[in-house]
Amino acid sequence: MQKITNKLNSVIFMQNVGLRYDKGPEILSDIKMSLKKGSFHFLTGKSGAGKTSLLSMMYLAQKPTRGSVSVFGQNVNFANRDNLAMLRRKIGVVFQDFRLIDHLTAFDNVALPLRISGMDEREVKQRVNEMLEWVGLSRNINSITSTLSGGEQQRVAIARAVINRPELLLADEPTGNVDNDIAFKLMNLFVELNKLGTTVVIATHSEKLISEFNYPRLHLQNKGLRIYYPKDDTGLEKEDEKD
Amino acid sequence: MKKTKSKKRNKNEISLKGDSSGLFLEVMISIAVFLFAITLAGVLAINSMLSNWSDSILGALTVQIMPVNNIDQGKALEETLVHQNKTMEYLLNVEGVEDVKPLEEKQLQKLLQPWLGDSVDLNQLPIPRLLDVKLNKNAKIDFMGLSEKISEISSQASLDSHKLWLSKLIGFADGLRNLALVALSLVFAITSGAIVYATQTSLGLHRYVINILHIMGAKDTYIAKQFSRRTGVIAFIGGALGVAFAIPTIFMISKLSEAIEGGIISEAHLTEYSWAAIASIPVFYTMIAMVTAYYTVKRTLEKTM
Ligand SMILES: Nc1ncnc2c1ncn2[C@@H]1O[C@H](COP(=O)(O)OP(=O)(O)OP(=O)(O)O)[C@@H](O)[C@H]1O
Numbered sequence: 001m002q003k004i005t006n007k008l009n010s011v012i013f014m015q016n017v018g019l020r021y022d023k024g025p026e027i028l029s030d031i032k033m034s035l036k037k038g039s040f041h042f043l044t045g046k047s048g049a050g051k052t053s054l055l056s057m058m059y060l061a062q063k064p065t066r067g068s069v070s071v072f073g074q075n076v077n078f079a080n081r082d083n084l085a086m087l088r089r090k091i092g093v094v095f096q097d098f099r100l101i102d103h104l105t106a107f108d109n110v111a112l113p114l115r116i117s118g119m120d121e122r123e124v125k126q127r128v129n130e131m132l133e134w135v136g137l138s139r140n141i142n143s144i145t146s147t148l149s150g151g152e153q154q155r156v157a158i159a160r161a162v163i164n165r166p167e168l169l170l171a172d173e174p175t176g177n178v179d180n181d182i183a184f185k186l187m188n189l190f191v192e193l194n195k196l197g198t199t200v201v202i203a204t205h206s207e208k209l210i211s212e213f214n215y216p217r218l219h220l221q222n223k224g225l226r227i228y229y230p231k232d233d234t235g236l237e238k239e240d241e242k243d
Numbered sequence: 244m245k246k247t248k249s250k251k252r253n254k255n256e257i258s259l260k261g262d263s264s265g266l267f268l269e270v271m272i273s274i275a276v277f278l279f280a281i282t283l284a285g286v287l288a289i290n291s292m293l294s295n296w297s298d299s300i301l302g303a304l305t306v307q308i309m310p311v312n313n314i315d316q317g318k319a320l321e322e323t324l325v326h327q328n329k330t331m332e333y334l335l336n337v338e339g340v341e342d343v344k345p346l347e348e349k350q351l352q353k354l355l356q357p358w359l360g361d362s363v364d365l366n367q368l369p370i371p372r373l374l375d376v377k378l379n380k381n382a383k384i385d386f387m388g389l390s391e392k393i394s395e396i397s398s399q400a401s402l403d404s405h406k407l408w409l410s411k412l413i414g415f416a417d418g419l420r421n422l423a424l425v426a427l428s429l430v431f432a433i434t435s436g437a438i439v440y441a442t443q444t445s446l447g448l449h450r451y452v453i454n455i456l457h458i459m460g461a462k463d464t465y466i467a468k469q470f471s472r473r474t475g476v477i478a479f480i481g482g483a484l485g486v487a488f489a490i491p492t493i494f495m496i497s498k499l500s501e502a503i504e505g506g507i508i509s510e511a512h513l514t515e516y517s518w519a520a521i522a523s524i525p526v527f528y529t530m531i532a533m534v535t536a537y538y539t540v541k542r543t544l545e546k547t548m
């Protein structure tokens with residue numbers, strides 16, 4: 001009973017999840033988690049621990065090899081292709097490697113999620129311009145993405161992830177390529193979104209960011225997941241913890 | 244101005260322009276359409292020729308009874324008439340034959356007069372007799388078989404050689420047309436296969452962007468439409484090129500065949516409808532290409548997550 005309510009209330013719900021690539025060994029084993037709507041988590045772990053892999057199941061780029069993953073209450077294993085597409089529209093993703101479309105301008109990259117969801121072109125224009133201005137790229141609106149610097153591309157990637165005001169934001173090392181000032185500004189963007197109700201998961205190596213923002217931490221170690229809560233925060237529910 | 248620009252870009256997230264599979268397809272389609280157009284012109288020309296010939300071959304035919312050689316003129320005539328009656332009797336029982344009438348002696352003489360002149364007394368000459376055979380319009384008559392049968396019945400009887408020759412030619416043209424139709428379907432099948440292959444190759448080349456579009460929540464139809472549009476443009480350009488080369492070629496062939504004497508091949512002319520059909524091949528190919536690309540994308544993507 002407890003599990004069922006968990007599943008329905010959770011934005012992300014995983015149970016007994018295992019993931020392997022091809023015929024290799026499991027890189028994630030027996031993952032269990034339940035992320036509540038409006039929560040904010042860091043995702044940590046050594047390089048190669050499986051952070052990107054775990055996120056990729058959350059943004060529905062792959063299904064678990066075993067166990068079940070539910071996103072917005074929908075079990076991924078039972079969703080059809082169009083269901084999955086509709087679920088993905090509620091998710092914003094910042095990729096570790098940006099995954100921008102090189103031959104398009106910054107504007108067109110950021111406009112992508114809006115156009116896919118069929119938004120009117122006039123509104124697309126207004127929202128994209130505002131967004132790019134906010135991340136400090138108003139001068140680069142019509143630049144072809146491949147000509148931008150790493151940090152600029154990262155900001156385009158973030159703008160694209162948040163332009164649709166997603167219900168779930170998944171960011172993989174979103175501040176790895178920008179200066180501290182910009183990193184904090186971008187983190188504050190995520191915090192603002194979170195305050196508006198977006199559930200956020202940010203994978204990062206930066207202890208500085210983690211200590212600066214007091215959020216619980218999903219830590220990957222030995223293929224498993226543990227949750228650590230900030231020392232000064234006691235108001236969190238026990239049921240989220242791994243046994 | 245700017246707005247239309249960005250709308251245009253919207254359609255090209257998958258940059259299919261610089262795609263080598265697109266060039267392959269364009270060349271492929273232009274060659275296919277060239278062959279298709281010329282073969283189609285052949286089929287249409289044969290059709291018009293066949294309908295002209297068939298009109299003349301249907302309805303009637305003539306059987307010739309050669310006079311029997313005998314020094315005794317009276318006896319010769321008698322024997323010839325025996326052959327004539329035998330043949331008539333047989334013909335009346337052939338399916339599709341409505342009536343058989345021997346040409347009157349006077350008519351025969353009239354027919355021969357221009358060749359022999361007035362001075363010759365026809366009664367003194369052994370004249371071939373002609374049987375006028377009326378056919379049922381809808382009857383399918385095997386002229387070859389009939390010709391053989393008639394010769395069996397009577398050694399003096401033979402089917403009008405022009406008709407026989409025409410019927411052979413019709414059989415040949417008919418076979419040629421069937422062959423051309425097979426060629427048309429082959430060209431068509433190969434082109435469809437090429438479209439499927441090029442689309443799959445292109446999907447592979449653009450996997451990266453397609454993956455991004457999927458993660459942003461694009462449905463397969465969104466991606467399929469982009470491929471469909473692009474393939475349509477390629478097919479139209481390729482098709483237009485193919486037809487542009489085919490039309491003067493067809494025109495030249497038809498001019499050359501008109502120069503052949505005999506008037507038989509000149510009956511194989513192309514009507515305005517035929518030309519219109521040939522000119523609309525690119526449109527036809529464009530539609531086929533768009534539908535094929537669309538469903539190839541959908542089917543291929545369904546195998547991914
Ligand atoms: N597509 C793939 N095919 C095969 N193996 C993969 C694939 N992606 C990741 N792996 C393997 O899975 C393991 C986890 O990789 P993952 O990228 O999830 O780690 P990570 O925690 O994101 O690392 P980093 O901090 O360096 O980004 C690694 O051993 C990696 O080699």
Ligand SMILES: [Mg+2]
Pocket residue numbers: 051052053096172
């Ligand atoms: Mg990673």
